[in-house]
Amino acid sequence: MLNGRYELLAPIGAGGMGQVWRARDTSLGREVAVKLFVPSTSAGEEEQAQLLARFRQEARAAAGLDSPYIVAVHDHGEDDGTPYLVMALVQGRSLDQVLRESVRVPVTDALRWAADVCRALEVAHAAGVVHRDIKPGNVMITGDGTAKVVDFGIATFMERAAGDSRLTQTGQLPFGSVPYLAPERFRQEPGDGRTDLYALGCVLYELLVGRPPFTGSAAGVMYHHVNDAPLRPSRARAEVPEPVERLVLDLLAKDPADRPASAAVARGRIEGAMPAGPVLSKSPTERTDTAPSDTEVWDARPSDTAPSDGTPSDASNPWNTADTVGSVAKATTQAALPAPRRPASSRRRLLLPTALVLAVGIPAAGFGIRSVTSSDAEAGSHGPGAPAGGQVYKIGVAHSYRHAGGDDSADEYERAEHRQFTTQQLRTVKSAFTEALGAKGAGRFRIVPVTANPDTSSRELLARHPDMLAVIGDTTDFAWVHDTDEAFLPEISTCAEYAHADGAFAIPADEARQGEAMAGYLRSRTDARRVLVAEDALWVNRTDGIGTALRKGGVAVEALKGDPSEVKPARIPALVAAARADAVVIPTGTSAPVWTKRLRSDGFKGPLLTQGDPEGTCADSKDRARERARDGDLPNGTIRTRNYNGEPDDNLPARGNQELHDGATALATALENLPPNTAPTSLRHTLDREIQNVSVNGILHEISFEKRRSARGWPVWFDRRENGHWKELGKQTKTFRPTRD
Template sequence: MRGRLLDGRYELLAPIGAGGMGEVWRARDTRLGREVAVKLLVPGPAASEDERRELLARFRQEARAAASLDSPYIVAVHDHGEDDGIPYLVMALVQGRSLDQVLRESVRVPVADALRWAADVCRALEVAHAAGIVHRDIKPGNVMVAPDGTAKVVDFGIATFVERAAGDTRLTRTGQLPFGSVPYLAPERFRQEPGDARTDLYALGCVLYELLVGRPPFTGSAAGVMHNHINDAPLRPSAARPEVPRPLAHLILDLLAKDPADRPPDAATTLARLETSTSALPTLPQLQKDDTPPTIQDEVTKHCSTTTTATTAATSKAKATTAVSVSPAPARRARRRLLLPAALLLALGIPAGLGIRALATPDPSPGEATLEIGVAHSYRHVGEPSADGGAPDTYAKSEYRQFTTQQLRTVESAFAETLGDKHDGSRFRFVPVTANPDVSSRELLAEHPDMLAVIGDTVDFSWVHDTDEAFLPEISTCHEYAHAGGAFAIPADDARQGEAIARYLHSQTDARRVLVAEDKLWVNREDGIGTALRRNGVSVEALDVTPDKVKTSQIPSLVAEAGADAVVVPTGTPVDVWADRLRSGGFEGPVIGQGDQEGTCADSEDRSAEEKRDRALPDGVIRVRNYAAEPDDNLPARGNEELYDGALALAKALTALPEDDTAPTSLRHTLDRELQQVSVNGVQAEVSFEKRRSARQRPVWFDRRDEDHWTEIGKVSKKYTNSHPHDGPAT
């Protein structure tokens, strides 16, 4: 496809992205000598040649209508055509990032940014609706943020064409969902009604909710979310994030009304209510053409190419830092947040998966203290040196760039939200560090004496805090165990997972007696899964030996001797072996496996190995998941919400540090005490820590293995919530 010349004019240069509607390419308009974005649309199979001609005629009609829309808040359509039976659109090539990319990196955004972008989308919808065009697929991936901070909507008029291309019967076929992105679809679309301009307003409400809260109004399986859209009221956004103004929260709930008649009547009315909330906000300054910001990506790439061993990777990360200044001045803060998402070439709202550009804030002024926060990733993600002792291979460098770039941005976003107007004059430098068992905290602090804490994938640190000088607080966002003094953990630990499993069994099954496939010493410890199950009304038996001593042929008899009507297989015990042997032996009760402890931050090689194991699982196996990403999400989605919540807690604890104490050793101990008392509103739940330093009341998700993939079936926050509301109890 590269190099193809469409209609003798548009030369395809490089793919930008792909999605359900087709492919997007960066292209050159050879006639006008400019670069453009070309979207190739793939129509579905038509019943006849006449219907195909009608479909293409419809495409031309809608493309002309979209091209007539003249607004700075709509990505311009330059041309359209058909080449070898494939319809295509030619659009302006937008510099910037989609809101989907923004959310993947930042999780949620400042209220001011969310309001401005929502207002810009309203301006786009006002123009389109006046022309009789309903978008029908408003979602974060279809909204671009340009370098000057303007939000621009893409794909006007295309959703209707693609829906027709897929066949109108899709809307009436039993069990099928309507065209569009399920988290943002209005209830009337699920009721097989065509909808009108107010359908776009409902989707805007969903997008605005996600920008502010960090997740859409409803999450889970497609069927469960569909049920939620039709029947359930979302959590008030101000309950999840208290700084959301009450009028804005009311507007969002009005936009999300089930009945279109209860929503604002049009985009103009919605815009007026948004402008009331934004009238006191500062104006975003424009990025000048001569601004050439350095990038985190460039620094990371340069550093990674010089790394030869895992140990040196851990100790030399100071060369690849990004400084972040937290300023109380609203105008200055707005400019910094604008410049961070600069100039990744994307078009039509489909993430390119390319490098991400960012501005590092200036170096501290003379005499100003700089305190460092280590943002950790595993040495396994850096990769092994090549056979000749050279730099890691391409895979390792790519993984390293992706982890490091995203982690820095996520932590930075949480700090900006928490400290932006509360920590006058403070400056923090975020330093990517490699968690390596061969590098002690003493060695890391020798390299970074002003470091206050580390956060992220800290599992591979094997520190002994034997002296004050070696003490360094850490927040693990990839593992449920707070494995050392000074460590805190965000994901749900064994005790929390045991509690969640008990609630699942009580609400969804008749099983009340469980065999835990692990030795009694581990199962029955104070914070063990067996202890939690018992405390929540489930009888528990465990093995007399470690699981590796159990022969496969013994599994059915062990379950029978225990009188168990359910089996829980902890991490580390081969759930595929146990599940296969139990099912082949006729056991019909629930088989529940704990997900990979470190699955939150699994890289693509880890994920590949995990998927290989999963393919051996029989249908019906249940998995407990202690991270928020969807079952099949890979980088960069996994672990981002946990990292954001951990960073919120860390930033909140930093606000309590005494201003007159500048000694990092003393500050680290004070920070550790403050973290034990911290409480913040996270994206998924409140973040606070128990005496074991594990986060309290973290959500736990349940997935079921069906037809070679995982499907989310429920979640435990305070109680078990079924993601498939029409499903009956399991046995």
């Protein structure tokens, strides 16, 4: 109970500076949201008093803002030294949650919500209040589709609570969310309302494209905000109209004077650029154009990326210069026979909040999500434009039987987590289908959840779903043998890094692609030219194995004759010496710390590289915790390749959603030309051929498939172990140019 009035009922969100609680105002008999702030405990008594005075000042300013586009502040106070705000409890979802599910939204919705944010900014700026932390998590979408902004005026208090001295300390960043901060914030210049407009431009860009204007490490993103122009939205999404693109780029102008002069001016331009269509679209608008092939900005950090593994730093190499902007790589790896299934690696469960209320200001991921059965029951639905009388085919969205919550032994928390996870996947696929095919085209397909289980054959799955044309998602645990035409079922795996069966396609970068990227890293950043790959040679030296790719990249490779876990630690230095290796690709399993510790203790100075979890895109929390424990024993300077997008140490519930969206876009594009009202058996074979020929522009990269059915030229991210955490170095989207022979 706060000050004898506000009864805290349940926590519904948390952030770095406090918590949000669902609470009851016992005086007025209504439910509210209470935000508790926890300023630094290092502040002295006098400084604490100043902070509380500042908080009261900012809270009064926020409470004075009267707009239907601003979440109302009812009260503020302080209880036992802890300041708090009392706000309206809004039923809705944040834009952050919308993006987690849909990845990107229809142009009309993006503009409508941006206009609502402008209406909120008009009121606040007129009152002299600058938000300073506009981001998807601070914009709520209510049930009627209205966007409301939360936390007005609070960012100023939070920055003061964090200590203004942070802004002048070397290597420190200003308070706020780096992907949405204006350049003047990093230059330590005074900002005004146009700072909020820059952040709005970042949010609008993400709503349209599916990612913020700049991604990567915090320092790299800061550098890009100050120095670089973002990729034009229309290059990533062809249906973005020219007036909308011009508006976004003007909002993202480096100089505040080049941005719209006010929120009112920005709103006028948004309304003028609004495409013709419904005011409130419940689903993505029909796609009118096909996105072209695109160039990709290589999201590297600037020149502060000197490695800590003893390798030389060369400011002229492709890891540090602007000439890493180039065309999407066209891989030339030769075709290979289907690879044997890789030895089982750790699997991890996504840890998702289960609260069904989205807190004001600090969102929880679970609000407003319709429950979906975790079985293979008919849980999907027709698209909004389902054709009357035409045949509707099914598309399965797969999740692993090993995901917690998917069996009878799961507890209530795990079952809720599982429902939320599968719901999010279904929404993502539906969003991609509607965007690619339009509402009418998407209505030909019903999206249903299916469980990937090695005990379920394609024949058994098709017996339950005879009108299913394909499956997409976490298909790794399907162990299909397509022995007859009737049992043939195409699949697109957005989790596994290789296509394990005929008819299968894989989105994440496979071992050959990661080996190609490793070779580029070694040749451009280090002097290492001989590598010991600490895996069984039978696996390493496959046609599409990592060793073959390293050799093609100009690196000599030796491998083990057996399982790395069976190598005694005392023998490791001798194996490296016998291979004359100046770099080691350490194992991916539990023996990785054994190898790294022994090599470093023996004085090995060369680069140590490892692959991330091959199925990390669809991780579950138990194995994620296991991997974190394993990584905790890896020495600083270890380099990791990663075949999925996301922050190195993230715990995002939406990890893998961009990969799923891109895979669904490729699948929908292949489905577009299939004839209607045709027997599913025939269509499945036709679809397999169409997928082989597809080429579309996705959220992360151009999507097309090589003969071995892996995504061609898919990005590979690089992280370096620093102070017990992974720090992103950048991503490789093109072949490296050697800087030395």
